[in-house]
Amino acid sequence: MAAGEDSAVLRVERLTKRFGDVVAVDDLSFTVGRNTVTGFLGPNGAGKTTTLRVLLGLAAPSAGSATVLGVPYRRLADAPRRVGAVLEVTDFNPGRTGRDHLRTLALAGGIGVQRVDEVLSLVELSAAARKRVKGYSLGMRQRLGLAAALLGEPEVLLLDEPANGLDPEGVRWLRDFLREFVRDGRTVFVSSHVLAEVAQTVDRVVIINKGRLVVATSLPELTRGSTQTVRVRTPDVTRLQEVLVRAGLDATPLGDGGLSIARTTSARVGELAAAGGIVLHELIGEDASLEEAFLSITRGEEE
């Protein structure tokens, strides 16, 4: 492979994509490493789908580049066996049966038709295989899309909002499936506008907003670096509040000798108290939930 030394499976470099005056993706750079599940997160309209379309060669970059396994997708040799993707859950001809849909794709990708029945059973759709897609539920369509992406037993899977329309059981099934998928060295890049959907699945996150990169990091890093609400108890509430407010923090007395400090970390409050020589009886950092971290990050970007 040309990309022998390049460990990045996906590489987006200074990518900009404009549609007329609208800048959908704005100077975006990130990489996705092998053998990880990476969540691609951002609010609706952040540019996730556009980025995926450029990665898959469906749309051309206005500037910058996006490569898959070291090359622009349209130059990727043997694509069906290397990359699988699901972009829209509605990408079926409703008059065709699920099995026929997969047969047309298998033939196009030069994949043996016996693989069709394998992937159908893998996504638990064998019973509905010979029914027209128009009778499928949203969850069944999601699984049919996934079956199509798996036809060539690809090493990389790109999924756009695959949890949309799945019931909780379906979300759990998907999570287990993706974890299993990366076990033998394969890679998943999965977008979502709801962090909670993928939080238990992903190793890393790439968060974008308004077409720009907000942060690309591991999941533990995401919460570690994020702000908390900190509660302290001290015999000297007035002086601590003074010290904290002078440091620019938002400290609210709780009565009973406690203070609540928003948007900071327990480390910072502890350091400020020590510097002021103030005794603390209690110091509790309340971890913001992942979702709060996600929201605070994307909201911060907007301001």
Next chain:
Amino acid sequence: MIGPLRSELLKLRTTRTTLGLLLGAMGLVGLTTVVPLVLADTEAAPDLSLYDEGTQRAIFLAPAAATLFASFVGLLSFTSEFRHGTIRPTFVLVPGRTQVVAAKLVAAMLAGAFVGVAAVAVTYGLAIPWIDAKGFTLWLGREELIEIAVGVVGACVLWAAIGLGIGAVARNQVGAIVAVIVWSVVESILGGVVPRVARFGPGQAGDALSGSTDRDLLAPLGGLAVLAVWAVAFTIAGVLSTSRRDVP
């Protein structure tokens, strides 16, 4: 190339649309064949007699109507994929877009040939035994019948290619169908006003190829050449449009 072509042929066979177009073509051709056969030599149509060579020739022009349906088969190849979004998985599996166009082109031309053969079979299967049963002489000789049949099939094949190109450029299904219908109206109006120019249009070139003896039209081989030029032009437009434009 073989994989994508087999895929396109399977796509044609696995929805009801292709069958609908085929039946539509056969229905229209059947109707335009049967109506003059039934009305000829009755009080309802005093000018129409199966004894006349002109009447017989007019009946054997019926299969030419199949070219419209052949163009729709080609047209829908791209527009239905854009309409339903299957163009995305298609291009993800076959990133070389020219390969997709080539596969669709060959599949559409084969399907167009099928439509043409079916149309000829309907007219010949109805008209020849009917004229014979009524005791009239068939004015068209064996060679001429073969010439018309080959011409109709050729026109259908080339119109399927034109339809494919239109579909690839237009992408929007309703828009593409309306464009084809509007053009055929425009071309027939032009035919009345400036026949010397209009005969170079794809519709009239197709008519010339399908056995029409209208004096304003080109000879069958001239029609073939002109229609082939149109087909190549639309195919090039389709290839350029497909390889250069973003897919939604």
